[in-house]
Amino acid sequence: MNYVNCGNFKTSYAKDAAIYKTVFSKISIYSFLILMLLVPFYANSYILYILNMIFISSIAAVGLNILTGFTGLISLGHGAFIGVGAFATGYLALNYGMNFYFVIPLAALITAIIGIIFGLPSLRLKDLYLSIATLAAQFILEFIFIRAESFTGGVNGMPVAYPTIFGIEINNDFRFYFFAYSFAIVMITIGKNILRTKIGRAFISVRDNYIAAEAMGVDIFKYKLLSFGISSFYAGVAGSLWAYYVQFITPEHFTITVSIQYLSMIIIGGLGSVLGSIFGTIFMVILPEMLRHLVDLLSGVAPFLKQIFPAIREAFYGIVIILFLLFEPEGLARRWNLIKAYWKLWPFSY
Amino acid sequence: MSALLEVKNIYLSFGGIMAVAGVSFKVNKGEIFSIIGPNGAGKTSVLNVVTGIYKPKRGKILFEDTDITNLPVKKRAKLGLVRTFQNLELFKGMTVLDNLMLSRHIFMNYGLISSIFYFGKALKEEVKNREFVEDVIDFLDLSAVRKKYVFELSYGIQKRVELARALCLQPKLLMLDEPMAGMNTEETEDMARYIIDINEEMGITIILIEHDMNVVMDLSHRVVALDFGEKICEGKPEEVANDERVLSAYLGEEKWV
Numbered sequence: 001m002n003y004v005n006c007g008n009f010k011t012s013y014a015k016d017a018a019i020y021k022t023v024f025s026k027i028s029i030y031s032f033l034i035l036m037l038l039v040p041f042y043a044n045s046y047i048l049y050i051l052n053m054i055f056i057s058s059i060a061a062v063g064l065n066i067l068t069g070f071t072g073l074i075s076l077g078h079g080a081f082i083g084v085g086a087f088a089t090g091y092l093a094l095n096y097g098m099n100f101y102f103v104i105p106l107a108a109l110i111t112a113i114i115g116i117i118f119g120l121p122s123l124r125l126k127d128l129y130l131s132i133a134t135l136a137a138q139f140i141l142e143f144i145f146i147r148a149e150s151f152t153g154g155v156n157g158m159p160v161a162y163p164t165i166f167g168i169e170i171n172n173d174f175r176f177y178f179f180a181y182s183f184a185i186v187m188i189t190i191g192k193n194i195l196r197t198k199i200g201r202a203f204i205s206v207r208d209n210y211i212a213a214e215a216m217g218v219d220i221f222k223y224k225l226l227s228f229g230i231s232s233f234y235a236g237v238a239g240s241l242w243a244y245y246v247q248f249i250t251p252e253h254f255t256i257t258v259s260i261q262y263l264s265m266i267i268i269g270g271l272g273s274v275l276g277s278i279f280g281t282i283f284m285v286i287l288p289e290m291l292r293h294l295v296d297l298l299s300g301v302a303p304f305l306k307q308i309f310p311a312i313r314e315a316f317y318g319i320v321i322i323l324f325l326l327f328e329p330e331g332l333a334r335r336w337n338l339i340k341a342y343w344k345l346w347p348f349s350y
Numbered sequence: 351m352s353a354l355l356e357v358k359n360i361y362l363s364f365g366g367i368m369a370v371a372g373v374s375f376k377v378n379k380g381e382i383f384s385i386i387g388p389n390g391a392g393k394t395s396v397l398n399v400v401t402g403i404y405k406p407k408r409g410k411i412l413f414e415d416t417d418i419t420n421l422p423v424k425k426r427a428k429l430g431l432v433r434t435f436q437n438l439e440l441f442k443g444m445t446v447l448d449n450l451m452l453s454r455h456i457f458m459n460y461g462l463i464s465s466i467f468y469f470g471k472a473l474k475e476e477v478k479n480r481e482f483v484e485d486v487i488d489f490l491d492l493s494a495v496r497k498k499y500v501f502e503l504s505y506g507i508q509k510r511v512e513l514a515r516a517l518c519l520q521p522k523l524l525m526l527d528e529p530m531a532g533m534n535t536e537e538t539e540d541m542a543r544y545i546i547d548i549n550e551e552m553g554i555t556i557i558l559i560e561h562d563m564n565v566v567m568d569l570s571h572r573v574v575a576l577d578f579g580e581k582i583c584e585g586k587p588e589e590v591a592n593d594e595r596v597l598s599a600y601l602g603e604e605k606w607v
Contacts, residue, residue, distance in 0.1 A: 013475060013480040193468040197476065198460070201444065201452045208441035215401060215439075216519065217456040226462070272443065295404030 019192055025190070033185065040177045048173035048183045054285050055180035056241045059187045061265045061277040063234020066191060068263070069271035071227035073122055074131035080141035080231045083254030085111040085239025090158040090249055091151055100163035100244065104183075108236030114141075115232020122224045138256055145251035155249030160243045160327070162246030180241055185284065187237060192274050194230065205226055264317070268324045270331025279332035287320065288313055353380045353412075354555050355400065355523055360409030362579075369395040370406070371579040377523070377557060382549050384558045384566045386590070387576035388599055393559045394436060396576070397525050400557075401433050402426050413523070428456050430522030434512045434529060435457045436559075442501040446492060446511050447483065449500060453518040454479040483518055490544060506537045513544065517552075524548065525557040530565055538562065545569060551580055567591060575599065 010016040020026040040048055064078045088107035092098050100105075118137035122130055145152050152158060162171045165180070170179050194200055202223045205213035210220050243249050269280020291313055299306050324342060328335060355377040356426040362370040370392045377383045385393045398404045400411060402423040411419050413429060421429075443447050458479055464472040487493050490510055500511060509529060516524055529545070530538045539581055542565055548554050560566050566573060566587065573590040575583040583590050590596055 013477045013484075017476060017480070184375050190466050194462070194465050196453075197468060198455055198458045199462065199465050199474055201448055202455060204444050204448070205452050208443050209439050211403070211443065212435065212439035213452075214423045215403075215427060216453050216515070217424050218452070219424050241366040310467060 008078045017196065019196070022350070028303040036181065037178075040174050045173045048177050050285060050289060052173060052176055052245060055177075055184040056238050056245065057285060058278045058281040059184055059241070060235050060238035061262055061269070061281045062188055062191045063231040063238070063275055064262050065266045065269075065271065065274065065277040066195070066203065067227050067231035069266055069273065069277075070195060070207060071203040071224065073119075073224060073227065074127070074263075075116060075134040075228075075231070076131050076256065076259050076263070077137035077141065078235055079254045079256065079258030079260075080138045080145075081111055081115055081235035082239035082242065082258065083141060083145055083249075083251070084114050084232075085236030086243040086249045086254070087145060087152045087158070087239075088236070089240040089243040090160045092152075093160055094102070094158060100165070100240075103163075104237060104240045107240040108233045111236025111239065112165055112229045112233040115235070116225050116229045119225050119228025120228075122228065123221050124270055135256075138259055142251060142255065145254065152251070153286070155251065157248055158247075159248050162247070163244050176245055180245070183237065183241055187234060188274060188278070191234070195274065199226065207272075210323070233340050264321050266331075268321065268331055270333030273331065273333035275336065276333030279336065283332065318320075351570060353377065354414060355557075356410075356412040356415075357396070357400065358410040358412065360383075360396070360399055360406040360411070362392075362399055362404055362406050368579050370399065372409075373576065373579070374409075375574050375581065375584060377555060378572075379555055380553060382545070382556045382558055382569050383570040384484050384560065384570035384573045384587075385576060386560070386563070386566055386573060386596075390578075391576040391599075392579040393576055394527055397433060397527055397557070397559060397580075400525065401431060421527070425521055431525070432516045432519045432521035432523070433525035434516050434527055436527040436531065438508050438512060439507075439514055440500045440508060440512055440515070443499070445497050445499055446503070446514075447496050449511060450483045450486060450518045451476075451479065451517050453515045454483060456519070486514050487518045489517070489547075496504065502538075506533055509533065509537075509541070510544075513541075517548065521554055523555045523557065525559075527559050528561065529558070530560055530562050538565065562590075 008022055013314065020029060039051065043051070060078065060082055064075060067073050067075050085107045088110045089103050092103045092106055093100075118134065121133040125133055146155055148154075158188025162169045165179075168175070170176050195203070201212070202218045205216070205218055206220055206223055206227075216218055239254075242253075246253075265280035265284045266277050267280070268283055269278065292309070295309050295312070296303050305312070324331070353376040357373060357375050359372050359374045360370055361368070361372060373392070373396060377382075385396060387393050391548060395404065399406050402418075402421060406419065410417060413431060418426065418429065418431075441452065444452065447473070458475045460471045460475055464470055487496060490513060492507075492510065492514055495507060495511075500508060503511065513526070513529065516526075526545070530541050533541065545556060545558070546569065549556050558566065570587050572585065573587050574581060575590055575593070575596045577595075582595040582599060583593045585593075
């Protein structure tokens with residue numbers, strides 16, 4: 001599946017390990033990233049809202065993919081870890097008045113530590129049993145969000161002030177776009193780098209064959225915990241950004257539904273693929289919006305659709321996930337590779 | 351010759367079954383040492399004890415005169431105790447190159463931070479280890495499949511990749527668990543040549559478990575035969591081949607003839 005153009009020879013091992021293998025792909029990705037910077041000048045705030053949600057969610061999705069897709073540890077507690085990041089942000093910003101460039105790393109570190117603590121059962125548990133243990137993490141943390149009122153404000157939630165950078169308050173979708181965009185790029189690049197070095201290989205070895213990994217000298221437990229830590233760190237960053245974006249956080253934002261949504265994102269996008277997590281996020285964020293527009297369009301013909309929209313939406317989610325598991329179990333990332341291969345070989349695909 | 355590995359009177363049982371009952375042998379530096387025996391004789395169990403996957407009930411294992419009986423599995427690779435597996439245990443979701451780079455894991459000294467930026471130390475170590483891996487790829491003729499995912503490859507090549515992965519760990523003692531199982535004659539011959547090369551050119555001591563008696567008799571310097579978890583014979587290949595107990599273990603006893 002990794003077709004490379006004829007005549008594309010590398011002259012050093014460092015070049016062979018590069019993320020972008022050809023000049024063309026390098027140019028196209030950089031120009032895409034620069035073009036994305038121009039988007040907010042032309043888009044309305046609704047589009048910017050969707051894009052901001054994609055940036056924030058893709059950070060969390062890449063984090064979950066590192067844990068579930070690369071290390072093979074299924075987590076049903078990712079939503080709660082995002083919550084830890086969000087509440088830590090709220091607490092630090094509200095009580096200590098720190099600026100975001102201290103708050104976000106700190107909140108992410110706190111989330112990472114909590115993630116590692118809940119990752120400890122992975123020493124003895126794996127597969128389904130571990131996912132039940134992470135489900136417990138979800139419920140325990142949710143309970144703490146509701147009951148630890150002095151930290152989280154309980155069911156009433158807590159407000160979060162706008163972040164400021166160099167005296168500029170990031171108080172609208174337009175400004176937040178650049179804020180979230182830069183975080184997304186940095187976090188995804190870091191993820192990609194981690195995964196192509198010794199740590200990433202150790203993660204995959206734990207997923208594919210832990211007995212052989214141990215015989216090769218990989219400290220399995222250390223890497224499982226590291227995976228939990230890194231994954232929760234990503235969740236923490238996403239939660240923190242989310243708290244700054246929505247301005248008001250309550251425990252209802254971090255239920256098991258959120259965890260399952262993230263799982264479906266990476267399944268639809270492609271387990272074990274950074275690009276796949278981004279595709280999955282885009283798909284899952286846009287899908288309900290598209291569905292809403294479709295219902296709006298059809299409401300002239302069939303007005304009852306509007307009333308049952310929430311029910312349709314959930315059912316539609318389910319159907320989409322089932323269809324993906326049936327027809328594209330390796331996710332959108334594989335589809336993307338197939339399309340790329342098709343154009344590379346076109347018109348003589350033999 | 352000095353003993354590289356010394357297995358002293360090890361016992362291992364699963365429930366009520368004695369898998370290994372008082373086996374001891376010495377492997378000298380630089381030799382090809384074979385373990386043979388009928389199915390279920392305890393060959394792989396002995397190997398699993400040496401690699402540390404199972405803990406022996408009694409007995410000792412000495413590697414270069416240090417006691418490693420209770421050393422965790424992950425630390426043994428660093429000592430130079432490396433094995434391949436009977437049923438392929440490769441990392442199927444990685445390319446051949448990544449499989450081999452993974453086995454350089456213990457030789458890479460950089461942490462999370464330099465891995466995040468993929469700069470300086472991380473890059474330098476990756477390149478340095480890649481050079482070593484490329485030597486092994488050349489040696490085992492794997493350059494054509496370097497960037498292929500392991501699950502795409504045929505069984506014979508997967509076996510070779512597993513051997514390559516073991517070599518990338520720079521072993522002092524290489525344990526091969528049925529490296530020729532399921533191979534055709536040609537592949538068996540290739541593998542036999544690789545094993546001789548590894549032993550003679552790289553000077554790596556080898557423990558070989560194999561059912562193909564022609565291979566065992568041709569390659570090994572010394573052979574030990576096991577049956578029902580006990581050592582029944584040890585010596586030069588031709589001695590073992592003509593030993594009465596070995597013959598009866600394989601063919602049964604001549605009672606009614």
